[in-house]
Amino acid sequence: MSGLPKRILKETERLMADSPPGISAAPKDDNLRHFDVTVAGPESSPYEGGVFKLELFLPEEYPMNPPKVRFLTKIYHPNIDKLGRICLDILKDKWSPALQIRTVLLSIQALLGAPNPDDPLANDVAQNWKENQSAAIAQAREWTRQYAQ
Amino acid sequence: MSSDGDNDDFLYEDEYDDGFDQDEEIDIDSTSEPDVYDAMSPAIEEAPQKKPYDVSWKVKTLQEIIDMQNKEISKVQALLEVPSSSAAILLRHYVWNSEKLQEQFWNDPSQALEEAGLSPSSSPTARTTALPPSPTKRSNRSLRPGPSSLLKRTRSTQPTGPFECPICCMEYDYSSTYSMGCDHRFCKDCWIEYLSGKIKGEGESAKIQCMESGCKRIVREEVIDDLVTKDISKRYHNLLNAAFVADSPTLRWCPHPNCEYIIECSQAPTRMLNQLVPTVECKCGNDLCFGCGYAASHRPVLCRIVRLWEKKCADDSETANWLQANTKECSKCQSTIEKNGGCNHMTCKKCKYEFCWVCMGPWSEHGTSWYQCNRYDEKSGIDARDTQAKSRASLERYLHYFNRWANHEHSAKLDAEFYQKTEKKMEQMQNSGNLSWIEVQFAKQAVDAVIKARITLKWSYCMAFYLKRNNMTELFEDNQRDLERAVENLGYLLEQNISDTDSIAKLRQDITNQAAYVQKRHDILMDDTLRGYLERRWEFTVDT
Numbered sequence A: 001m002s003g004l005p006k007r008i009l010k011e012t013e014r015l016m017a018d019s020p021p022g023i024s025a026a027p028k029d030d031n032l033r034h035f036d037v038t039v040a041g042p043e044s045s046p047y048e049g050g051v052f053k054l055e056l057f058l059p060e061e062y063p064m065n066p067p068k069v070r071f072l073t074k075i076y077h078p079n080i081d082k083l084g085r086i087c088l089d090i091l092k093d094k095w096s097p098a099l100q101i102r103t104v105l106l107s108i109q110a111l112l113g114a115p116n117p118d119d120p121l122a123n124d125v126a127q128n129w130k131e132n133q134s135a136a137i138a139q140a141r142e143w144t145r146q147y148a149q
Numbered sequence B: 001m002s003s004d005g006d007n008d009d010f011l012y013e014d015e016y017d018d019g020f021d022q023d024e025e026i027d028i029d030s031t032s033e034p035d036v037y038d039a040m041s042p043a044i045e046e047a048p049q050k051k052p053y054d055v056s057w058k059v060k061t062l063q064e065i066i067d068m069q070n071k072e073i074s075k076v077q078a079l080l081e082v083p084s085s086s087a088a089i090l091l092r093h094y095v096w097n098s099e100k101l102q103e104q105f106w107n108d109p110s111q112a113l114e115e116a117g118l119s120p121s122s123s124p125t126a127r128t129t130a131l132p133p134s135p136t137k138r139s140n141r142s143l144r145p146g147p148s149s150l151l152k153r154t155r156s157t158q159p160t161g162p163f164e165c166p167i168c169c170m171e172y173d174y175s176s177t178y179s180m181g182c183d184h185r186f187c188k189d190c191w192i193e194y195l196s197g198k199i200k201g202e203g204e205s206a207k208i209q210c211m212e213s214g215c216k217r218i219v220r221e222e223v224i225d226d227l228v229t230k231d232i233s234k235r236y237h238n239l240l241n242a243a244f245v246a247d248s249p250t251l252r253w254c255p256h257p258n259c260e261y262i263i264e265c266s267q268a269p270t271r272m273l274n275q276l277v278p279t280v281e282c283k284c285g286n287d288l289c290f291g292c293g294y295a296a297s298h299r300p301v302l303c304r305i306v307r308l309w310e311k312k313c314a315d316d317s318e319t320a321n322w323l324q325a326n327t328k329e330c331s332k333c334q335s336t337i338e339k340n341g342g343c344n345h346m347t348c349k350k351c352k353y354e355f356c357w358v359c360m361g362p363w364s365e366h367g368t369s370w371y372q373c374n375r376y377d378e379k380s381g382i383d384a385r386d387t388q389a390k391s392r393a394s395l396e397r398y399l400h401y402f403n404r405w406a407n408h409e410h411s412a413k414l415d416a417e418f419y420q421k422t423e424k425k426m427e428q429m430q431n432s433g434n435l436s437w438i439e440v441q442f443a444k445q446a447v448d449a450v451i452k453a454r455i456t457l458k459w460s461y462c463m464a465f466y467l468k469r470n471n472m473t474e475l476f477e478d479n480q481r482d483l484e485r486a487v488e489n490l491g492y493l494l495e496q497n498i499s500d501t502d503s504i505a506k507l508r509q510d511i512t513n514q515a516a517y518v519q520k521r522h523d524i525l526m527d528d529t530l531r532g533y534l535e536r537r538w539e540f541t542v543d544t
């Protein structure tokens, strides 16, 4: 694919050669702006032991605009909805062109370790998380076993 | 030395300073004072005198708004001895409250500068230490790892050799890069793309920060003007002015299309909007509400009630749509009747049955005291036994008021259209020498009075919908009914065939008299209702 900005080439190169622990990201053969991503559930979180598939797309305006990221694996999390969309500040108004694919994926991994039911995307999950946390965590663990292994 | 409380009082008074000084001393916060009402009553006939529920205002041009900002900026610039763009950034950060800004600045200049997004030291190059990490808030859940080796940063203090921009990863000469003195340097191409996107794409202006994640440094005006195209720079300044107006409780843009005036009014702060309806007139010739920005007068209804009503109408628009249909069937012979004039007094062409367009009842009953078209018969809802019937009754109650609200708006439009046709006839009469120019003006004046009264009537139905049933509400509805009748009578007269020159003199006299009566009934309704807020006479079914 010609005309891919140097910034994207460099980021891709580095992601392939030296990816952060628990994270993998590789561009698709037919579209180098489209990445297949996996994120391992953080230790001592209900997602531990799970491997979650995501897709990441770099829009034409990247890095002035944030990448588009979505979970493909079903996940029980207050900030991730049924369609896999993620509620994360740096993917919206807190995006900076100095951030990278790597930082985005690390932030998503951190979000798995620290769910925030006060700023929910999936309302029913968030409600459950607040009202009956142990049941919610058990549910998240169960979904991880069922869908992410 | 005054306490904090005294200070508050002082500010409070200051806000109203030029407000009511032309009036007698009237404390609009006090509860009802009948003698005040009596004293003011004679003023009803003489229009120009300012009423206690009126506000004074000024119409400003965009240039005057720019001058206002520049004046504040140079004041702060001189007082704090900072560059003018820093003064502007400081003022915007403190929402143009220069007293608070000065207090914070003299308390800790470095902190005040840093919080506003400026370099804590006056000279950018003197800064060598890295920025402290941005405060971590719980809501910022994202992880922000430090600078990576890939996107290596070069200190702004070492302007030698080629520079690799951390955003686009391309190499540049230092002259083609820019840093705000915050240790974050990027190429000018990236800056231009970033700034243009923020301004054009996201409509940002005063709060555009450094491109580095987490760096709070604000980009200065002159930097933006220097980097972006003329068009985008113009848009940027428009956005800055818009933000200034939006941030100021005493300013509001005229909402009418293509109008660029700004209204200044210090007498209608939000907390007064439960007792004032601050209708003002822009230099473009249109009315607006200073309280909420509604692009017309919505007197005598409070802003909050207007918002509730509009939401309700939007929610119930489907049920309401059919009501706005322009055709109805004659309730006697079922032939279709189209409404052409604004008058509600309908006569079926086929069977000559006369009826009221709004309630479809026979017109003859509208003249008697027991028949009332304006008042919803609450009794019909009392029989409701189950919840289904209750919700049906509540819908019917809403439709009763909505129907009348929508009908007056529709009628005002039809009245205006009807007048256009009449005007042609009048011109002909004037040309044939039967009437002078002055003599034909009566129709225009009458139509203006009808339209104005219909707009007030329209809102009076919104008001009535939210009023609690009590004696005061009945008095309100009596005034409403009197105005409604006066308007319908005048509307009926205006729709008479005026081409007959023999009867024109009599018709003109009737119309002139009726128009004066409409005006009088209008002023009574308006005056009594607006005073009612100041005297706290109105009780609503919702919070105001």
Ligand SMILES: [Zn+2]
Binding pocket: B180, B182, B183, B184, B210, B211, B212, B215, B216, B217
């Ligand atoms: Zn910076």
Ligand SMILES: [Zn+2]
Binding pocket: B165, B166, B167, B168, B169, B170, B186, B187, B188, B189, B190, B191
């Ligand atoms: Zn660059």
Ligand SMILES: [Zn+2]
Binding pocket: B254, B255, B256, B259, B260, B261, B282, B283, B284, B285, B286
């Ligand atoms: Zn205007």
Ligand SMILES: [Zn+2]
Binding pocket: B289, B290, B291, B292, B293, B294, B298, B302, B303, B306
């Ligand atoms: Zn208003």
